[in-house]
Each structure stands twice: as C-alpha cells, then as structure tokens.
Amino acid sequence: MISGNNSQNSGFRDPVQEAHQIELRRRVQASGYMLIFSLAITGAMAVIALSGGDLWQATTLFAVGGLILCAYISINLMGPSPKTPLLVGALLLVLYFYLLLSGGVNNTGLMWAVMLVPGFINLYGHKHGVAALLAIGGATALVLFYPNFPGLTADYDTAYRVRFIAVFGSLTALTALLDSSRHQTQQLLHRLTQELESHASTDALTGLANRREAYRAMNELERRNRHLSGRYTVLIGDLDNFKTINDTYGHAFGDRVLQDVAEVLRGNTRAGDIVARWGGEEFLLLLPNTDLQGGGKLAEKLRGKVEALSDQYDPPVQISISFGVAEGGPSSSTHGQLLAEADARMYRAKEGGRNQVVAL
Numbered sequence: 001m002i003s004g005n006n007s008q009n010s011g012f013r014d015p016v017q018e019a020h021q022i023e024l025r026r027r028v029q030a031s032g033y034m035l036i037f038s039l040a041i042t043g044a045m046a047v048i049a050l051s052g053g054d055l056w057q058a059t060t061l062f063a064v065g066g067l068i069l070c071a072y073i074s075i076n077l078m079g080p081s082p083k084t085p086l087l088v089g090a091l092l093l094v095l096y097f098y099l100l101l102s103g104g105v106n107n108t109g110l111m112w113a114v115m116l117v118p119g120f121i122n123l124y125g126h127k128h129g130v131a132a133l134l135a136i137g138g139a140t141a142l143v144l145f146y147p148n149f150p151g152l153t154a155d156y157d158t159a160y161r162v163r164f165i166a167v168f169g170s171l172t173a174l175t176a177l178l179d180s181s182r183h184q185t186q187q188l189l190h191r192l193t194q195e196l197e198s199h200a201s202t203d204a205l206t207g208l209a210n211r212r213e214a215y216r217a218m219n220e221l222e223r224r225n226r227h228l229s230g231r232y233t234v235l236i237g238d239l240d241n242f243k244t245i246n247d248t249y250g251h252a253f254g255d256r257v258l259q260d261v262a263e264v265l266r267g268n269t270r271a272g273d274i275v276a277r278w279g280g281e282e283f284l285l286l287l288p289n290t291d292l293q294g295g296g297k298l299a300e301k302l303r304g305k306v307e308a309l310s311d312q313y314d315p316p317v318q319i320s321i322s323f324g325v326a327e328g329g330p331s332s333s334t335h336g337q338l339l340a341e342a343d344a345r346m347y348r349a350k351e352g353g354r355n356q357v358v359a360l
C-alpha cells in the first residue's frame with residue numbers, strides 16, 4: 001500500500017473493478033452452462049415427443065433447441081457482456097412458460113421450473129435471483145390456480161399444483177441461503193486478500209510503503225513515463241547520526257523518531273507522490289511529473305521540517321536528514337541507475353556535513 005492518500009494517482013489495478021470483472025465472467029460462464037443444459041433437456045424432450053408421435057410438440061422443441069444453440073454461439077462470439085445473463089434468462093423464461101402452459105412431454109413441463117431455481121440465482125445472485133424467482137413463482141401460481149387460465153392446455157391435478165408451489169418455494173429459499181453463504185465467504189476472502197496485500201506492501205513501524213512496494217511503484221512509473229514522456233524525481237533521505245540517537249536515548253525513542261519523520265514526509269507531499277521506508281533510517285520518495293529543480297525544492301522543505309522536529313522532544317534532540325535527488329525521464333537510464341545516482345548524491349550530502357540536499 002502507498003501511504004495515506006498517496007496511492008490515488010498511481011494508476012495501479014483497482015481490486016473492486018477486478019472483482020466485478022471476475023463476477024461478470026462467472027455469470028457469463030454460468031449462462032453458457034445453463035444454455036448447454038437447456039439444450040440437452042430440450043433435445044431429449046423433442047426426441048421423446050417425436051418417438052411418441054407428437055409432431056407439433058417435437059417441432060416446437062427442436063425450434064426452441066435451435067434458438068438456444070444460436071444464443072450459445074452468439075454469446076461465445078460476442079464475448080463477455082453484462083447483457084448475456086439477461087438474454088439467457090429471457091430465453092429460459094420463454095421456454096419455461098411454453099412448457100408450463102403446454103405441459104411439455106407427458107405433462108412434465110412444470111419440472112423445468114426446478115432447474116430455473118439454481119440457474120437464476122447463479123445468473124443474478126441471491127438478491128436479484130430470488131426477486132426474479134418470486135415473480136416467476138407468483139406468475140406460475142396464477143397460471144395454475146386462476147380458473148381457466150387462457151393458453152393453459154396442460155392438465156395438472158390440484159395436489160400436483162399445490163406440491164409444485166411448495167417445492168418451488170422451498171428450493172428457492174434453500175438455494176438462496178447457499179448462495180448467500182457463498183457470497184459471504186467470497187467477501188471474507190476478498191477482505192483477507194486485501195489485508196494481506198496491504199501487509200505485504202506496508203512498513204509496520206511507520207505505515208509507509210515498504211521497499212518492495214517502492215520498487216513496484218517505480219517500475220510502474222518507469223513504464224508509464226516511457227509512453228507519456230513525463231519526468232519524475234527520486235529523493236533518497238537518510239537520517240543523520242541515527243546510531244547516536246539510538247545509543248543515547250534507546251531504540252524505542254529511535255522508533256518514535258522514525259514514525260515522526262515518516263509523518264513529516266507523508267504530510268508534506270502530494271497525493272500522487274510515493275513515500276516509502278527504504279531501509280532502517282532511510283526513506284525514498286518518488287515524485288511523478290516533477291523535475292530536478294522541483295524535487296530539490298521539496299527536499300529542502302522536508303529537510304527543514306525534519307530539523308524542526310528537534311525542538312518537539314523534551315529535552316530537544318538534534319534530528320536532521322540528508323537528501324540526494326535525481327531526475328528520471330523517458331530517455332533516462334533505468335531506475336537502478338537513477339537510484340544509484342540519488343544514493344551517491346545523498347552520500348555527498350553526508351560528506352558535505354549532513355543536514356543538506358544535493359541535487360547535482
């Protein structure tokens with residue numbers, strides 16, 4: 001994680017968007033399975049109708065099978081689209097209501113509703129899926145119990161109708177419960193993954209990005225700058241005489257100083273800048289769209305703010321930082337060389353008496 005708000009403009013992958021894409025792919029895949037399943041059942045029913053001599057039923061079922069096959073092919077040609085589950089749902093509904101009204105082969109049309117339950121919940125999730133299934137259940141009850149419902153040619157006896165509604169309702173409730181627990185587990189996994197990612201990229205003491213994350217951000221910046229021909233600047237800052245501070249005031253105090261310095265660096269940089277703990281008492285700042293002059297100015301301001309921390313301790317403790325600054329751009333060397341340049345300048349700042357910025 002990049003510290004504070006500093007990750008906003010860095011153009012890295014968005015986990016929420018990624019999760020939506022995965023969910024869409026899952027639904028489109030489920031749509032494909034539903035179509036294959038429907039095709040198999042419709043084909044089998046058409047063959048049974050044909051062998052039973054019911055030509056009209058067989059022809060209709062073969063026609064519906066052809067329609068399902070066309071939908072399957074066009075979905076595969078079009079690629080994943082948010083509309084796919086809607087189209088598949090509409091197709092399945094047409095088939096279902098045809099079978100409900102006509103009775104299908106040997107009056108088994110109603111059985112179709114059983115496969116609609118997992119199908120719809122898979123396609124639309126437990127909330128929208130249940131809403132759609134309740135509407136389908138209501139419409140089915142209307143067809144079954146409204147006296148002489150127009151178009152109903154099948155003959156279902158009363159006990160069968162009542163049992164069907166009970167089975168359909170129970171199946172919907174159970175499937176929704178299962179899907180809701182799957183959804184909860186998925187969300188938990190998502191949250192845990194985010195936490196793990198954040199721990200893997202954050203320095204535990206200061207909350208800044210760690211060295212691994214800084215490298216990743218630098219690679220990204222370098223890649224982007226190759227296309228955008230932008231400039232960016234690297235600052236390497238190293239606390240002065242930190243060993244003496246540790247030795248004099250203790251390690252716990254040293255840790256506090258590191259946290260305070262991190263806060264100064266974080267609080268005085270822009271949202272798109274990347275502030276990382278590079279090593280023990282060393283910090284790295286990546287400043288996109290900033291030239292050497294701008295980077296040098298910021299380093300000087302940060303140097304002054306870190307020095308000003310000295311008076312905040314009781315008794316005051318001399319705190320200071322030395323900065324090396326280097327600029328990268330589309331034609332510049334790799335970030336490895338850029339870092340070496342910033343590092344060499346930081347050492348020159350140390351040699352020059354510490355508590356200073358070297359940018360040339």
Ligand SMILES: Nc1nc2c(ncn2[C@@H]2O[C@H](COP(=O)(O)OP(=O)(O)OP(=O)(O)O)[C@@H](O)[C@H]2O)c(=O)[nH]1
Pocket residue numbers: 205238239240241242243244246250251252253254255258279280281350354
């Ligand atoms: N308290 C604390 N100290 C750390 C941490 N990481 C590194 N250090 C200490 O930072 C000190 C760095 O010492 P040196 O590399 O000699 O550098 P310096 O004393 O700052 O001297 P110059 O860099 O030359 O100004 C060492 O004493 C490390 O133990 C940390 O997480 N907490």
